[in-house]
Amino acid sequence: MSTIIRLDDVVVSYGKRVALHSLNAEVEGGAVGLLGPNGAGKSTLMKSLLGLVPLSGGQAEVLGCSVRKEPKRLRRLIGYMPEREAAFPHFTGFQATWYAGRLAGMPDADARRRAHEVLLFAGLEEARYREVSTYSTGMKQRVKLAQALVHDPDLLLLDEPTNGLDPKGRDEVLGLIETLSASKGVHVMLSSHLLRDVEQVCQSVVVMRQGRIVKHGDINELQHSTENACRLTVSGDHESFLAVAAARGLDARVGPRGDLELRFAGAPDAGAVFAVAAAAGCVLQSLRPLRLSLEEVLLDVLDGGVV
């Protein structure tokens, strides 16, 4: 897949405080998750890609457009959904979406037609003629998504799109985003601190900490199988299993999810596991290679460890 975002020594400062420290990355298309704790610089990166926050140093290109030199052209190609509540005052959902399309340079008739279409897609068909200020939090999130989509952007920048949504609304919004990315050819950059959201929608992630990119890559590669380790489920006494395994020189421990993890000095040996289970009087129910969850990857990266 082609590169959609190229960062070359990007620095962003707010006065004397440096928010982004010399970022370098080439982000490929598809759905990209932007992960990191609060204050990591996720929103600042998104805003600087849009040109809302000026770059203090370096160069950035989005969809082949220079952030510094072609801000207007760039913003025609990007749809942005801000994190905080944002709406045009006194507008209905339809008016707000139509107006957003007009501001992006669409002709009136096309903006009207598209506004109806994207509001339908966002699930606001019934409420589109109500003033946005009367909407619930979930509906406000949806109208922001509709505004970001109305001019059919090639790249969607979504800043915490599921904030304030109930589980059902969250699943629905994530479903819409997944549809856009998977089958409609819209690239998505999703900033979130909710790992499940990113795991559900994205193929790759950029992990940030204290204004720096600390990890960047394909989710499947980051969640790689840890060599020489497996995760197992046994019925019976875990303590005796651990004791027998230790006596036979195997590194067994209770994993973060309460199940057992077993690390071998060399290649994994399934026969040895069965032998330990038999000696401990346990029944081995499952045995699979140890695969880290995104949460474990993130915690490891943020703790400064090596995944």
Next chain:
Amino acid sequence: MVIHDRSYSRWDGDKTSGPRPWWVILDRGVLTGLSQLFKRKLFAQAFCLAAYGPFLAGVGLLYANFFFSTNLDFANEARQLQEGGLLDLVTPSGDTAFFYLFFIQKWFALVLCVIVGAGLIAEDRRTNALEIYLSRPVLVVEYLLAKASILGFFIAMVTVVPAVILILVHMALTDPADMVMGEQLGLMGWVVLAGGLAGLVLSLLVLTASSLSQRARSASISFVAFLVLFEGVIGGMVREIFRNDALKALSIEFNVGQCMAWLLDSPANFDETVPVGTSATVLAVLVVVCLAIIRRRIRPVEIVA
């Protein structure tokens, strides 16, 4: 079989085929302003009647003069009208244009500033709409130009537009032999310039107040408070304390009037104690300060660090 895809569809239109963003903002802003003005119908009707009353009276007098003087049966009435002095008040000239714009219509422009102008930026700041505006292909300059144009439109509708129409009516109803056409056309240009100057100063003052607030109401209160404080308390007090007429230059209203009188060539309304250059400089400084404040306030991201 799917007969209609209700899911997301791509749009292959040209994103540069629509109008410029500032025009979109202006267009929508004027409609919103009109709806705000006409929210209270009785007030709106009374306002329109009062604002256009002098204009309608002027048109009526000019037409009456035309009618009487072209009908021999009304020769007596024509002479009475011309000798009565009323006609002099509406016959377009530098003095009458100044009187009309500066002494009468100014008040209606101020009312419009409070009703329409106060919320122009404040409401966008309250609802974080600036972030959406500026994430579109809209530059800060275009946003500001559009907002100033919205207010400019409303101010022009009660100042320059009726004044220009009055001149056109006068030109249409007066015998070309009794009038120098070039003078009238020139006057029209000066009226536009003088009205434009007053409108610019007023618009920037309101937009500055609006950019410093997050509610239309507080913006209008601070705008009125600024005018009262600056014109009445500071300007008046300083002049009285130092007993120096040159300190009139501290008054925004005085400087606007001075520049308008100069542009409209109205010596009767020009104060010789303060040179027009001083007034123009004061207004230029005011404009620059207002623009600097507004520029600092119109930003998509609130930086708290």
